[in-house]
Amino acid sequence: MKRVLLTLTVLLAVTLMEAQVTPIVLGDSHAMLKMMQGKKFVLLPVQEAEDIASIAVLDNSNNMVQRLNVKLAIDRVDYYVPYELKGAALLDIEFHGDRRQKGAVGEFVCWKEIEFSDTFDTTNRERFRPVYHHTPLYGWMNDPNGMFFKDGTWHLYYQWNPYGSQWENMHWGHSTSRDLIHWETHPIALEPDWLGSIFSGSCVTNGDEVVAFYTSAGMHQTQSMAVSKDGGRTFEKYSGNPVLTTSDVPDFRDPRPFWNEDIKAWNLILAAGQEMRIYSSKDLKEWKYESSFGKGYGNHSGVWECPDLFKINNKWVLICNINPGGPFGGSATQYFVGQFDGHKFTCESMPKVTKWMDYGKDHYATVSFYNAPENRRVVMAWMSNWQYANHVPTKQYRSGNSIPRDLGLFTCGEETYVSVVPSKEMLTLRGAKVKKPTEACEIIIDTKSMTEIVLSNSKGEQVTMVYDAQKQTFSMDRTKSGKLSFSEAFPCVTTAPTYGTIKQLRLFIDRCSIEAFDAEGKMSMTNLVFPSEPYTNIKIKGGKATIYEIKY
Template sequence: MKKRCLLTLMIVLLTCMAFAQVKPIVLGDRHAMLKLTQDSRYLLLPVQETEDIASIAVLDNYNNMVQRINVKLSIDRVDYYVPFEIRGTALLDIEWQGDRRQKGAVGDFVCWKDMKYSNEFDTTNREKFRPAYHHTPLYGWMNDPNGMFYKDGVWHLYFQYNPYGSQWENMTWGHSTSKDLVHWEAQPAAIEMDWLGSIFSGSCVTNGNDVVAFYTSAGHHQTQSMAVSKDGGRTFEKYSGNPILTTSDIPDFRDPKAFWNEDAKVWNLILAAGQEMRIYSSKDLKEWTYESSFGKEYGNHSGVWECPDLFPLTQTTKQPNNQTTKKWVLLCNINPGGPFGGSATQYFIGQFDGKKFTCESMPKVTKWLDYGKDHYATVSFYNAPENRRVVLAWMSNWQYANQVPTKQYRSANSIPRDLGIFQYGEETYVSVVPSKEMLAVRGQKVKKPTETCEIVVDVKNQTEIILSNTKGEEVVMRYDTTKQTFKMDRTKSGDVSFSEAFPCETKAPTYGQIKQLRIFVDRCSIEAFDADGKMAMTNLVFPSEPYNTIKVNGGKATIYQIEN
């Protein structure tokens, strides 16, 4: 009996510790401090997304500031919680931005009542729109894919990550790994903010047993930094000589993409600088020499150029004698300026000699990698097997990414895609097909669409495909062989109320005839591909219930369940 009573008392005490109300030290109408008094792993911070940012200085036992984070602490309601890992923290010095007088006294804010000490943080999914076979963060905000590489049978995906809220802030490199490009395992954050700034986008290369990361340090100015991993990309040590690249002539100077150039026998690096790309070379990955710039008057310049990539692709022509031609592709993500507003990925094709990229098209020619609304920050994996060029994109759009109807997390990546090149008329284009790993998860045939399926449509000259549900919500796709166009209309797809920019119809050129479409549906997204790779279109959707009916006019559909 005594043991049972003692056990009951311990449970009660632990419960009280976990949910004891914290007591702030209020110092003004915008300022408070919080002493951390319990020996727990986390302090669970309540977030209210419509509120102003609270800037939190994290102090250790000696009053040294070891970190600064920005969190939208709850004022009068709680949208969700995010974990702050205490790790020896003694004091949080909290200052709110904006005028607090309209919000009541700081000491009465809901956040103090609802903050909790805990040794665990529940990441169990609470979102009906979370994709089943697309990569998402367990919680928090995600945007650009970063530093992707393949090594020892494992695909590594880093990404722009906010661990302290599901909107953009506190940029850190999150990290996930996969053995099949479909099923992803969350890893601890790989590279965290420091006094040079937030950790913006970048890349990784493998150099012997080391993994070397290049990223933008986004402080008062944007500079480029380096970090090295000795354990296969799990943890990184920042280079003592950072920053390794700086500039004084432009504020937007970011997103370094490094790679080994086998032809020139040098390391190359390309990064975005305003509305151009700058190319560098190096023998040791530490000292970089500026070689050239590309972009003036070429392609679309309606927004800032970001997240470049530069790589070779080969094309084999049947005549004469299966001749192989190698061309270089420069990916250039732009925001705004996409074909249907907001962010998108354009590209250029030409030649690169290790110093200068020469585009083969006329300057005003603009080519888009994907003609949907939700395909951005596309970059490729370094060292992919079989000489494949595998890419992932951020599946959202800066016009509404912070407002999409999820809270536990925001944003997913596209399915993996393999790139090639093809000729149409006088121009060369990049082909885009779902990676072969997507065939491995194709399950049994089903009669009706499900929330996670692949729909293969054999099309005729004029084909209309309507996905719908019992709520009257629908997505309409139309292929017109005469006009050589493919369209997708999501104006009645479900919840479109969170942004005026969301309801739309997108249209893509098909560069010839389409014989078969592959359409991937996954809870909040539809990705449509010409099976031969000449067209890709990615759009988000938020139906109140899954689309469970399909109507095809001018074609035949086969539906496969996706096994996840």
């Protein structure tokens, strides 16, 4: 018995020694950590309230192979993030912030909690994670990038931080879908290099190749290119990068190339401060500046970002995402309608006219899929707002995408507007009719001249929506919707013009979001909500509701 107890004691001691790594402390803010060989991942403990630790990853020859910024835990662990070792031998770590308040580096809790493992558990731990919206398995996500359709598959890349659930370390994450609803996660598509982090951009299909254009965000922002020969799964960066540079504006980013059949050449549009610049090319490598658009047009309260330019019927639509400057604060998507001859975009509206694609608080970085089938123009947006995106009440991941939407055009008075309807693939999710709302459902509202809809739960939390035919407005009030304290900018009432009457509304509810659409496409509104329990009650004045469960 004594021998057995002694053996167990020794095993326990060895286990504890393996569980707690020993740093090499070199100063008040500097430490190194040797990597355990034979394991796939080092699991880094994160504490979001702390300052960033800058980590240089060195190989066995002391060559630096990567830099990353991680909020390593000082006195508690919020969650873990994995770093795939792939030959990494040493982490050279510099802590930032006031060490007099944080204590001695050697006493930080991260050393006790760092783990080495062959696996990383991505099982969902978040009750607010959507049921049928795209989200990353873990980490931070913002702008959708590089979306295209090829060989029956929809490809969605996205701004991703694999090393924390707040903005940092920008990579391109990658997901694919056969139906725009169910998404499969793939390995990282593009990693930062010595030109900088990988900011937003787009993909085009060129024969058998997929060509990605993205912003290299280093000391300055430049445009780079990468080519995939396996359908967009892996990319090789172009040896001639960067392919586009400038010296006159610091914000020079988000390239969007496309084949223009009208001129039998490639065009590219990108954001430069508070204007969009347009280029042309015969080979995707050499680009000629053609013109700029934006001075005096639309909203200029913030930086212009994430452009798109495409034809619908006989008119062209220029999408311009802006932050800040949205109709209810923070980030939002504006657009312009006009003509484009391959060289210059001409807006058909007066300069002072501003048109918003969505009148909620949580619809940004809207861009379309390249080469969508049936000549469709399918878009997705980042479903959050820069005012509070880093602080919404989730930890394992932050942010999802909107449901896919199809764009068209309609007229009201003398103006042409973009119509927005849920993509037809959303109909495949409709299940049986139910009597009460659930955490994931679609609600059809047949409206009258004045319709009020109240979604609520047993905690007294509620969202109130009002359609007023006389005023031609639709509003959504989330000031009592649930968790609000994470940001003063979150409680709000958003109001949209309806450009005529609404006969039917479609509401998509999914745990932490409500997306409202005029069934004819003349109005859309996207807002996040964080109720302590699902809204299972609905009251309607002046209308009739039909509720469908979601089959996912």
